[in-house]
Each structure stands twice: as structure tokens, then as C-alpha cells.
Amino acid sequence: MLFASGKRPNPASIREFAEAQRTTSLTFDPFADRSLQLIAAEGEKIGQDRATPADKDQSVWVELLRDALTFDLLGLAPGPMPILPAIEYRYDFDQSPNSLRLEGLHLLPGKHLAGGANSIPVMRAMIGLACDFIHHFSELVAVAWAPAKSVIGRRYFESVGSAWLDGGAFPALGLTSFRSTVDGALQTVGLEFWIGQELRIEPPLSNNKVEATRLGVRLVNQLVLIGGLDKSERLTAPDGSRLIMGPSRNGKFVRVARE
Numbered sequence: 001m002l003f004a005s006g007k008r009p010n011p012a013s014i015r016e017f018a019e020a021q022r023t024t025s026l027t028f029d030p031f032a033d034r035s036l037q038l039i040a041a042e043g044e045k046i047g048q049d050r051a052t053p054a055d056k057d058q059s060v061w062v063e064l065l066r067d068a069l070t071f072d073l074l075g076l077a078p079g080p081m082p083i084l085p086a087i088e089y090r091y092d093f094d095q096s097p098n099s100l101r102l103e104g105l106h107l108l109p110g111k112h113l114a115g116g117a118n119s120i121p122v123m124r125a126m127i128g129l130a131c132d133f134i135h136h137f138s139e140l141v142a143v144a145w146a147p148a149k150s151v152i153g154r155r156y157f158e159s160v161g162s163a164w165l166d167g168g169a170f171p172a173l174g175l176t177s178f179r180s181t182v183d184g185a186l187q188t189v190g191l192e193f194w195i196g197q198e199l200r201i202e203p204p205l206s207n208n209k210v211e212a213t214r215l216g217v218r219l220v221n222q223l224v225l226i227g228g229l230d231k232s233e234r235l236t237a238p239d240g241s242r243l244i245m246g247p248s249r250n251g252k253f254v255r256v257a258r259e
Contacts, residue, residue: 001104001105001107001130001133001140001143001144002084002097002102002103002104002140002141002142002143002144002151003102003103003104003105003137003139003140003141004102004103004139004141005100005101005102005103006103007103007139008075008076008077008081008103008104008105009076009077009105009137010060010076010077010078011029011031011032011060011062011076013137014026014029014062014064014073014076015029015032017132017133017136017137018064020136021132021136023066023067023128023132024064024065024066024129024132025064025065025066026062026063026064026065027063027064027065027070028062028063029062029063030060030061030062031060058079059074059075059079059080059082060074060075060076060077060078060079061073061074061075061076061079062076063110064129066125066126066128066129066132067121067124067125067128069109069110069113069121069122069125070109070110070112070113071107071108071109071110071125071126071129072106072107072108072109072110072111073105073106073107074105074106074107074108075104075105075106076105081103081104081105082104082105082106084097084098084102084104084144085144085146085149086146086149087144087149087150087151088149088150088177088179088189089148089149089150089151089177089189090150090151091150091151091152091153091156091173091174092152092153092155092156092157093141093142093151093152093153093156097142097144097151100141102141102142104144107126107129107130107133108126109122109126118193118194120194120224123194124164124165127161127164127165128161128165130143130157130161131157131158131161131162131165134154134157134158135158140154141153141154142154142157143157145174145175145190147175147176147189147190147192147193148174148175148176148177148189148190148193149177149189149190150174150175150177150190152174156174157171157174160173160174169217169221170220170221170224170225172216172217172220172221173217175190175194176188176189176190176191176194176220177189177190178213178216180206180209181200183203184203184206184207185200185201185202185203185206186200186201186206186209186212186213186216187199187200187201187253188200188216188220191220191223191224192252194223194224195223195224195227195228196228197223197228197229197247197251197252197253197254198252198253198254199216199219199220199223199253199254199256200248200253200254200255200256201215201216201256201257202255202256202257204258205237205243205256205257205258211238211239214238215237215238215256218238219245219254219256223254228254229245229246229247229254230247230251231246231247232244232245232246232247233245233246234259241258241259242258242259243256243257243258243259244256244257244258244259
């Protein structure tokens with residue numbers, strides 16, 4: 001989550017945020033819980049229950065709970081902020097985050113969710129939490145989504161994210177991106193994060209990039225719903241033509257072409 005320069009929240013700001021939410025709570029703040037230590041029989045302090053920042057060079061973070069799932073929020077002020085991910089695609093956001101000197105916080109699933117960190121329930125909870133941050137912090141100007149190499153303006157992210165959470169279409173333009181390949185195909189960037197495969201629309205179906213992108217958005221939503229594709233199937237394009245969609249030989253791509 002990207003904030004205006006000098007406006008990155010600190011732990012006290014996050015505590016205020018959590019207290020204002022009905023669905024989110026602050027479950028661990030190392031700065032506030034420094035007293036959680038193990039005491040030996042002789043009274044010697046032998047360690048802490050969880051790691052706490054020792055000095056200004058150590059990341060400042062908290063743990064948040066939403067929908068019974070925990071998320072770590074890293075890079076709070078006054079500690080160092082995370083390195084911003086590479087950005088190649090922008091949605092409702094005109095400039096480069098680096099050129100604006102934006103400051104980032106890294107929101108990610110808690111360590112105990114590592115085995116299912118990119119599962120739909122976990123991601124829906126995290127997207128919902130990011131939308132809550134947008135509602136609460138006017139200084140939050142955009143969200144960077146590393147798998148799609150994208151940056152998404154606050155209004156667009158909140159709009160498409162909330163629509164998805166309410167049962168609408170998956171935010172294919174933002175949580176995935178599209179690029180043209182050297183052989184003329186149109187291929188997703190970041191869909192692999194969600195389903196383990198990238199979508200590839202083959203030429204000549206991909207020759208009209210606008211129409212191919214519209215088709216891609218529709219198919220991304222379908223693929224996220226079903227969790228990927230392991231066998232070929234036929235479908236009808238918006239113009240009524242017949243298409244065939246199936247996995248590549250190595251299974252890494254879902255290829256779409258005219259029948």
C-alpha cells in the first residue's frame with residue numbers, strides 16, 4: 001500500500017484504524033508487547049515470546065486479524081519502509097511511484113498461512129483489508145500488486161475490489177495485467193499467482209489488442225472461478241465465433257485460439 005511522502009502510518013495510527021473497524025482487530029504489536037518474556041526459575045529473562053524491534057534499523061510491524069485470518073503489516077514508521085516492487089503497468093494512476101517518492105507498507109498473509117497464502121479465501125480477506133485501509137487513510141494513494149507488476153489508484157482499487165468481494169467479476173485489470181509477446185500473442189502477467197497458469201490468446205485472435213483484452217478479462221474471471229484448466233473446451237467469442245481453450249503441453253499456459 002502506497003502512501004504520500006511523509007504520511008506512512010505508525011503503530012499508533014494502525015491501532016486507531018483497528019479500533020474503528022468492525023471486521024479487523026490488532027492482534028500483536030511488538031512495540032506495545034515488549035513485556036512478553038520468558039522468565040527462568042532464578043528470575044533471569046531468557047527471551048521473548050515473539051521478536052520485537054531492537055533498534056531503528058529493524059522493521060516496524062504489527063499483526064492484524066480479519067475474517068479469522070492473520071496478516072502482517074510491515075514497514076511502519078518510524079522504521080525503514082519496504083523496497084517497492086517493479087512496476088510496469090498502471091491502472092488509474094498516471095505517474096511512477098518512485099517519481100512521486102511514495103512510501104509503502106507491505107501487507108501479506110501471516111506466516112501460519114504460508115501453505116495457502118494465495119488461496120482465494122485468504123486473498124479475498126487481504127483485498128478487503130486493503131479496501132478498509134483506503135476508506136480510513138486519505139493519504140493512501142495507490143496499491144502496488146507485485147505478481148502483476150501493477151500499480152492501482154485508490155479509487156479504482158476500492159471500486160473493483162469491493163465489487164469482487166460483493167460477488168462481481170474478478171479485477172482482471174489490476175490484479176493481473178496483459179502484455180504483447182514477440183510472436184503477437186496477448187498474454188497475462190500475474191494470473192499464475194492465482195491459478196498456476198498464464199492465459200495466452202493466440203494470433204490472429206490477438207491481432208486486435210482492444211478486443212483481445214476484453215476477451216482476456218472475461219476469461220481471466222472464468223479461470224479464477226474454476227481454478228485453472230487441465231483439459232480443452234470450446235467456447236463462443238463475443239462476436240459469435242467459435243474458440244477452443246486448452247492447456248499448453250507443459251501445463252503452464254491456457255491457450256485460446258479460433259477453432
